[in-house]
Structures are given as structure tokens and as C-alpha cells.
Amino acid sequence: METPEYPAMYNESDLCAIDNQKKYLRLFKLKIGLLIAVSIVTSVSINNLPGFAGLGLVIAIVLLALMVLTAIIELRRFDRTWFSSRAVAETIKKESWLFMMKAKPYDSINVEDAIRIFLTNLRKILDSQSQISSELSAHLQDSPQITETMKRIRNGTVVERLSSYIANRVHDQYLWYAGKSKLNRDLENIWFVLTWVFQFLAVSFAFIVFLISNPVINPVGILTTAAAAIISWMSVRSYRELSQSYGLIKQELSLLEEQAKQLPLKTEKELNDFVQEVEQTISREHTIWLSRRIVG
Numbered sequence: 001m002e003t004p005e006y007p008a009m010y011n012e013s014d015l016c017a018i019d020n021q022k023k024y025l026r027l028f029k030l031k032i033g034l035l036i037a038v039s040i041v042t043s044v045s046i047n048n049l050p051g052f053a054g055l056g057l058v059i060a061i062v063l064l065a066l067m068v069l070t071a072i073i074e075l076r077r078f079d080r081t082w083f084s085s086r087a088v089a090e091t092i093k094k095e096s097w098l099f100m101m102k103a104k105p106y107d108s109i110n111v112e113d114a115i116r117i118f119l120t121n122l123r124k125i126l127d128s129q130s131q132i133s134s135e136l137s138a139h140l141q142d143s144p145q146i147t148e149t150m151k152r153i154r155n156g157t158v159v160e161r162l163s164s165y166i167a168n169r170v171h172d173q174y175l176w177y178a179g180k181s182k183l184n185r186d187l188e189n190i191w192f193v194l195t196w197v198f199q200f201l202a203v204s205f206a207f208i209v210f211l212i213s214n215p216v217i218n219p220v221g222i223l224t225t226a227a228a229a230i231i232s233w234m235s236v237r238s239y240r241e242l243s244q245s246y247g248l249i250k251q252e253l254s255l256l257e258e259q260a261k262q263l264p265l266k267t268e269k270e271l272n273d274f275v276q277e278v279e280q281t282i283s284r285e286h287t288i289w290l291s292r293r294i295v296g
Contacts, residue, residue, distance in 0.1 A: 001168045005149040008141040009122055010092040015139040016132065017085035024078035027069060028236060032229040034066045039225035043218045084129045085136070090286045091125050094279050097169050099146075100153040101161055102268065103275040111154070115146060162265050162274075166257060170278055174253040181246035188239035191230050198227035249285045256281065 003011055041059050099106045099118045106114040122145060126133065153164050202223035209218050234240075256278055265271045 001149060001172075004143060005147050006096055007092055007122065007145040007147065007150075008143040009126065009136075009145060010089055010096065011141045011143065012136045012139045013085045013089040013092065013132075015141075016135050017082050017089055019139070020078045020082040020085060020135070023076075024073070024082055025236075027073050027078065028233075031066065031069050031073065032233065034062055034069065035229060036222065036225055038062050038066065039222045043221045044216070081132050081135050084132045087286065088125055088129050088132070088136075090282075092122065094283060095121055095125065096150060097165065098275065098279065100150050101165055101271060101275045102154060103272045103279075107268065107272055114154075119145060158266060158268060158271050162260065162271055165271075165275065165278075166260055170253055170257045170260070173282060174250055174257060177246045177250040177253065181243050181250055184237075184239045184243035184246065187237070188234065188243060191234050191239070195227050195230045195234075198223045198230070202227065245285055245288060249281060252281050253278070 003014065038059065041062065095118065098104070099114060102114075105117055105121075109117075126136075153161060156164065202220050205219050205223065209215055209220060256274075260274060265274055
């Protein structure tokens with residue numbers, strides 16, 4: 001299913017999460033850039049560059065900018081809004097599929113009651129993250145909370161709903177987790193190699209600087225700061241943890257998809273049980289992701 005086919009609140013929280021993630025990561029990159037800039041400026045020997053008498057002023061300005069940027073990051077808390085919005089989006093997506101599959105709590109009731117429960121649950125989801133309501137209002141969508149696609153899928157037979165669920169939920173999530181697992185693993189390897197390159201260069205230049213009397217610039221501080229910045233970036237992005245957790249859920253979804261194909265589900269109860277198992281699997285990963293982010 002495409003994003004517009006989900007409830008408007010899902011689209012709003014998804015856009016809010018993406019927007020705040022971009023803001024947070026941009027500010028973090030800028031903070032790293034300023035730290036490296038400070039290390040570059042402070043590595044210059046003023047005694048050997050008499051024309052740079054204003055170097056101290058430059059350092060003070062960069063440090064002031066770093067302080068202001070740090071304050072903005074702490075006060076605006078784009079990261080918390082990102083995490084909370086993503087939690088709302090994924091919970092709504094789960095609730096939407098339960099509704100479409102006639103799974104608990106939307107089983108054995110007429111469509112009017114199901115819609116009533118669904119809208120009530122959407123309200124509860126939003127109330128659980130009320131601190132982001134103002135942020136969500138900036139991404140309002142002119143679309144219904146229950147789309148025509150959702151109604152059409154819900155009105156299908158058990159076989160039709162199962163087919164849609166496997167294709168648009170199970171397999172779609174499998175592909176997403178598989179791609180993200182590989183991407184995070186590759187990025188972790190790249191950044192890990194870069195940290196060792198910078199550390200090796202720092203050690204090498206330390207010996208060179210030792211042999212040179214009063215060098216104009218000492219790159220050791222720049223290189224060590226760059227290595228520390230990469231480690232900090234890897235920590236923020238959680239490449240290793242995400243690669244492992246995404247890889248695990250990818251395998252679990254693959255097994256569940258194969259199970260559904262080899263053992264066709266023919267009754268409402270069988271479909272209900274299968275949907276509950278899949279949603280619990282996906283929700284477990286989201287809960288772990290959110291708890292790691294907030295604690296971290």
C-alpha cells in the first residue's frame with residue numbers, strides 16, 4: 001500500500017517524523033563540523049603566523065556558535081519529536097492492518113462498530129504522545145482516516161485479505177528490513193574503516209610533529225577530533241544495533257511469509273492468529289528501537 005492509502009493521521013505523523021529526523025541530523029552534522037573547525041583553528045601555531053593575530057577571535061566566535069547550536073539541539077528536542085512521531089505512525093499502521101484484516105479488536109462486529117473502535121483507538125494513540133500534537137498540526141493532511149483502500153480490503157474474503165496482507169504488509173516489511181539491515185551494515189563498515197584511517201594518520205603525524213621543530217600546523221588534534229566525531233555519528237545512527245535487529249526481524253518475517261504460503265489460511269480465526277503474530281513481531285522491534293533511542 002502507498003502512504004496516501006493509510007489514515008491521514010499516519011501520513012501526518014510519518015511526515016513529522018521525517019521532518020524532525022532531518023532537522024536533528026542536520027544540526028548534529030553542523031555541530032560536528034564546528035568541532036572540527038575549532039580543532040583546525042587551534043592547531044595553527046600563532047607564533048609562526050604573525051599575520052593571524054585575530055585567530056583568538058575566530059576561535060571565540062566558533063565556540064560561541066557551538067554553544068548556541070548545542071542549546072538549540074537541547075531545547076528544541078527534534079530527536080524526541082522524531083521518535084515519538086515515528087512511534088505514532090507505526091502504531092497507526094499496525095492498527096490499520098488489524099482493522100483491514102478484521103483481526104482483534106475488529107473481529108466479529110459490524111463495520112460501523114469497527115469504525116467507531118478504530119477512530120477511538122486512533123485518538124488514544126495520539127493522546128499517548130500528546131506532546132507532539134502541535135508538531136503534527138504543521139503536517140495536516142486533507143484525507144480521510146479510513147480510506148477507500150482500507151474499506152475495500154476489509155470487505156474482501158479471507159483469501160483476498162490474506163493475499164493483500166502478505167503482499168502489502170509482510171513482504172513489504174520484509175523488503176524494508178532487508179534493505180535497511182544491509183545499508184546499516186555497509187555504513188557501519190565504511191565509518192569503522194574511516195575511524196581507523198584517521199587514528200592511524202594521527203599516530204603517524206604525531207611522530208612527524210615530534211621530529212619537526214615548531215611546525216606551523218599540528219594536524220594530530222584535527223585527526224583525533226575527526227575520529228571522535230565519526231564514533232559519535234555512528235553512535236547516533238546506531239548502525240550496528242539496527243543492522244542486527246533489522247536482520248533478525250527480516251528472518252522472522254521471511255519465516256512467517258513462508259508459513260502462510262505453505263499452510264494456506266482458510267478461516268477467520270487462522271487469519272486472525274497469523275495477523276496477531278506478525279504484528280507482534282513488528283511491534284516488538286519498534287518498541288525496542290524506541291526504548292533504545294529514548295534511553296540513549
